[in-house]
Amino acid sequence: MERNDIKTVIRNEIVNCLLELQGFLVVGNWKMNKTKQEVKSFLNDIASYDFGEKNTIVIVPPNPYLYLFEEKLRYSKVLYGVQNIYPKGNGAFTGELSLEMANDFGCKYAIIGHSERRTIFSECNVFISKKVRACVQNQIKPILCIGENLEERKNDNYKQLLINQIKEGLSRIDVSELSKVVIAYEPIWAIGTGETATPDQVEETHIFIRKFLTDEYGSDVGNDIPLLYGGSVNPTNVKKLALAQSVSGFLIGGASLNAQTFKEINNILNGN
Ligand code: PGA
Numbered sequence: 001m002e003r004n005d006i007k008t009v010i011r012n013e014i015v016n017c018l019l020e021l022q023g024f025l026v027v028g029n030w031k032m033n034k035t036k037q038e039v040k041s042f043l044n045d046i047a048s049y050d051f052g053e054k055n056t057i058v059i060v061p062p063n064p065y066l067y068l069f070e071e072k073l074r075y076s077k078v079l080y081g082v083q084n085i086y087p088k089g090n091g092a093f094t095g096e097l098s099l100e101m102a103n104d105f106g107c108k109y110a111i112i113g114h115s116e117r118r119t120i121f122s123e124c125n126v127f128i129s130k131k132v133r134a135c136v137q138n139q140i141k142p143i144l145c146i147g148e149n150l151e152e153r154k155n156d157n158y159k160q161l162l163i164n165q166i167k168e169g170l171s172r173i174d175v176s177e178l179s180k181v182v183i184a185y186e187p188i189w190a191i192g193t194g195e196t197a198t199p200d201q202v203e204e205t206h207i208f209i210r211k212f213l214t215d216e217y218g219s220d221v222g223n224d225i226p227l228l229y230g231g232s233v234n235p236t237n238v239k240k241l242a243l244a245q246s247v248s249g250f251l252i253g254g255a256s257l258n259a260q261t262f263k264e265i266n267n268i269l270n271g272n
Pocket of ligand 1: 029
């Protein structure tokens with residue numbers, strides 16, 4: 001074997017060992033995709049698959065399919081959640097889903113303030129903060145999504161924007177409740193575009209966010225909040241992204257729709 005080949009083998013071994021040590025939170029966001037039949041076949045496929053012990057796996061389907069998840073996964077290690085909630089109990093809110101309902105189906109997570117909700121459905125930070133609080137009060141972990149668009153990125157003011165999204169998003173909960181929250185950094189220009197942020201860009205932004213969290217809420221709390229990356233994550237780029245400092249896991253859209261691809265990502269994060 002050539003010297004360079006040996007170096008590559010050793011480097012890969014070290015990387016795999018590092019991945020084997022770290023537990024990741026891996027969340028699949030299906031958005032508005034899949035038929036009932038496709039959901040059934042995905043669930044059958046993953047039911048027999050061993051995701052291992054160290055990663056936390058969460059799948060977030062469209063609401064009509066939650067009953068299938070409850071049937072298949074209620075007592076499994078694979079968790080599931082909702083893509084959005086309305087921050088009130090039951091009542092006259094046509095078209096909305098309450099936390100009581102999400103709880104009833106055994107959901108453990110809710111994606112809150114995804115950029116598609118912010119841009120297409122005009123959700124603002126105040127509304128988002130109410131949803132975060134409602135989740136925390138109802139034992140559902142909110143995954144608070146933050147991220148800048150391309151213009152904001154180019155103007156270089158995106159870091160202040162991220163801080164505002166975090167500060168306002170978390171403004172209605174107490175510091176003691178922050179351990180129940182997950183933050184997902186998803187640059188809008190990398191969502192569904194195939195254009196991933198580079199590991200360096202992800203690392204730089206995650207370190208910046210982590211520093212803000214520890215400065216603002218104290219080092220114990222700030223270091224404890226899982227910080228996910230999302231935006232065109234796939235089996236080809238996930239290993240390098242996983243090695244970026246302060247990345248605790250991933251919010252995965254397109255690549256979570258296919259059971260095989262989703263399992264492959266998990267295998268890579270297990271160091272296999
Ligand atoms: P993507 O979506 O992986 O398809 O880019 C990520 C997300 O929107 O959460």
